[in-house]
Amino acid sequence: MPRTVRDVVFVDGVRTPFGKAGPKGIYHETRADDLVVKCIRELVRRNPNLPVERIDEVAVAATTQIGDQGLTIGRTAALLSGLPKSVPGYAIDRMCAGALTAVTTTAGGIAFGAYDVVVAGGVEHMGRHPMGEGVDPNPRFVSEKLVDESALFMGMTAENLHDRFPHLTKERCDAYAVRSQEKAAKAYANGDIQPDLVPISIRNTNPEVGETGWGLATVDEPMRPGTTMESLAGLKTPFRPHGNITAGNSAGLNDGATASLLAAEDVAEELGLPVKMRLVSYAFAGVEPEVMGIGPVPATEKALAKAGLTIDDIQAFEINEAFAVQVLSFLDHYGIADDDERVNPYGGAIAFGHPLASSGVRLMNQLARRFEQRPDVRYGLTTMCIGFGMGGTIVWENPHWSGAEKSSESEGGK
């Protein structure tokens, strides 16, 4: 049967404030599933035009699908959110790119015609589920030297990246990290982040942590405004003696959740849903697992090629800051300056945190904010590196792009 591919749009996205993992973190006594449920509910509340029974899928990513992140969390979260029982759901895992993959996979379904409207997001409670919980790597990885042992430890892969690109020094990484904190603080001051945060009630019963009882999380806990080169210089390098990777120039261990609403463009129009971004193309690519941080480069190459674009067409970048060195390796590849204003203008994961499988939608929220504020920008991308040697990139178009009226023929560019 003849079939028309449909355009997919990013209608809206929200997230919890991100917390620090561990007994002192804001979400230490909060369940992971509750975090993502509250995001889904907020998404529905914010889009009253959407009849909830029109949601065709709820895709929720988590890296460690155990306990409160297990049990096919997309389905359980849908039920716990109060969505109609007729709305299905499933769980997704691509480690750090879980939410990003939830978006691309369901977007593919929308384009194909299987779905009209979907919820896609992710959650990671690294306090309740530390990285590597319950893993059982096949011994062949080591015995057959399929990968180096360092491939299993993200910090070590980042150190490996320094070996490959010696000119990306620790000083450049620290400087990048300082800027990320500065940009994040500025974004907060300008109110660029808060509109997409879902306040979360948080309980603390441990007087050693702070005030006990119920509280409310309204801001990202990991941020360290006022970070300086000096304060970063003395930090330990836990992955290698006298190494380069520190807690200051990488994202921390975090708890958080995100959710986004995607729709076929014609359905968004029919329902009167806002359009924040239009999906142009996406791609995933594999690299050597020992240097997983370089993954965004081949992924971006692929995505751009599919879109018929070049890197010069991209005026807005949201790149996940798992490690500063991994961001710099991407920028270095494309000849973009470390402090290029197109890159992560509101700060990144080094400041906000990186609860693995949830982060993809945070990147999209920030790119959508950029699109909203910069109608002169037509294309942007969200990209991230992924454990075991992968990268994923989505290219987006700005629906507010002001050039559209002027040169409608250039539409064919994508």
Place this chain on the structure above:
Amino acid sequence: MSTTTELLQHGAELFPGEVVTTAHVRHLDLPLQAGRLALITLDNGFDHTKPTTFGPGSLLKLSAALDQVEAEAAEGKIVGAAVTGKPFIFAVGADLKGVEILKEHADALAIGKGGHEVFKRIAALPVPSFAFYNGAAMGGGVEVGLHATYRTVSAGVPAFSLPEVFLGLVPGWGGCTLLPNLIGPSKAIKVIIENSMNQNKQLKGKDVFELGIADAIFEPADFLEQSLLWAAKVLKDDVVVEREEIDRGKAWDDAVAWGRLVADAKVHGAAPAAYKALDIIAQVKDSDLQAGFDAEDAALADLIMSGELRSGIYAFNLVQRRAKRPVGAPDKSLARPVTKVGVVGAGLMASQLALLFARRLEVPVVLTDIDQERVDKGVGYVHAEIDKLLGKGRIGPDKANRLKGLVSGSLDKAAAFGDADFVIEAVFEEMGVKQAVFADLENVVSPTCVLATNTSSLSVTEMASKLKHPERVVGFHFFNPVAILPLLEIVRGEQTDDASLATAFGVSKKLKKTSVLVKDAPAFVVNRILTRFMGEIQTIIDEGTPIATVEKGVEPLGLPMSPIVLLELVGPAIALHVSETLHGAFPERFAVSENLGKVVKAGKRGFYTWVDGKQVLDPEVLELLSFGDTVLTEEQVLTRALEAVAQEIGLMLEEGVVAEAQDIDLCMITGAGWPFHLGGITPYLDREGVSERVNGKRFLAPGVASVPA
């Protein structure tokens, strides 16, 4: 404040066992940049299975929290304050253990005053205050929120009530005063009087909002977040709370008058709590809150020192605690699984049992009778009842199909009962018939199948005596209507073994019944006491006291219905039959009334008939009867009836019919609906000195269901 603190410190010393609820103060930034809020979380440190309560120590903690919040409000550090609870629980009111131990009127007064003085500070804060009812809220838990400026409630709140009147108290930490001033007297009376006296009926979150107790309702998934957002909007004047105007004119008096009718219908003036609550509600029409609070203190103190309240708490503990752990029941590990149930007989009682077993055990239930017509009728009845449940939405279509599939009928006992684990008979109440049924059953059932009898008065031991395996016979005596009355008297025959008895208790638990272990004695507990009581009443009537005087005489007990109405409900024929059985066992104490015999013979349903919608003595019945010429006063009627009951209970305890007087009371409350304010009956007999007079001793030690010495 120091006096309040001293009062509470003294209270805390009296009650060292209190599970203290901490009032945690935590600060947070409200959404919408509405400012900083101090949120107080009430939490006793346990999970939801141990709900948060208030005792003097807890009030001290809340007071200390309010010291801090008050200071912060005065300094402009916060824009509002709020109270909420730990997960699933807001707070369930005063710790009753702390009430039970009070011996002095002054200490009782201090409890009321202490609560008021602390809670009032919430209303007096210089910033708006909020209560977020996140979970179960009862009594003082509800009241702490009533002192706040605004309230939200979770749609998931399963239980919300002011149960004080149910127990024998008044809502005395502001409830009687604040609730009618918040939602009007008639809705307040519904909550404080009607629900409370209607077996402590609970409100759900939705009701709390619809009654106007809460200003906003939010779903449980993000209740606290939405409540805080709402609070932020209220503080920023984005949301303006509107409440219904209260009519302080005649409507107020009418509502109170209606409340008195409700109370009269339930306790006929016999228990003081409802009336005291109504007095306060009547008084606060002029909205003088402090005067209302003072009246609450006084009422609370008087009631705490009253026998009715002590009986109420005693009764509450019986049905909440003792009922869950039947005294004398064998270890539950001995119980055998019950995967199929047989019911012999397909009459009304048998059909009701079949329905109950199917619904609660969810195993196949087979009815048998002597012909196909009766079997079909019995199964038809059960299926029709299941359809009614479906029609009312109490069960879904799948469940209805399942239950109907479980209930079948058969004429072939061997096929029907061969693989049953529990067979109960509900055939005609005659020893020979029942023995024959059991003998017949023994040929077809497995060696371990429990044989149960629903007899109300026959000897279980005798019924089992002719069997090869008498050890598997138990008495399983239900009360009509079986779906409603919680009591199940489980009778151990002389030969009954522990495994069969444990199986019976296990089944009872699954049936959600309150089971009491009873010795195989004539008419067991409830019927024996009721028959002695009604027999004495009947004798008094037969001797010549007018029925009206008799009715009035027992009114002070506040029984759910008069003995004459009860006779009609039970049916004169059954009453006569039981009295004959007991007369056979104890001829000196149980008479068989000739008059009653005549009523039965004439086919009459009782002494009353209805004329023009009014209940009057049936002249045709009066015609039949003959009376003596001894006319007692109302007081004499009551005295004689109570002395008879006290004597009978004394003898039953001597015979070891049940383990303790507590079991007697539990039976009378759950099987006969005797009221909480009597504590069943023995606390009342002790209180009125009847036990001492008749038996030379109390049933219960001083301090049990009474003010400790």
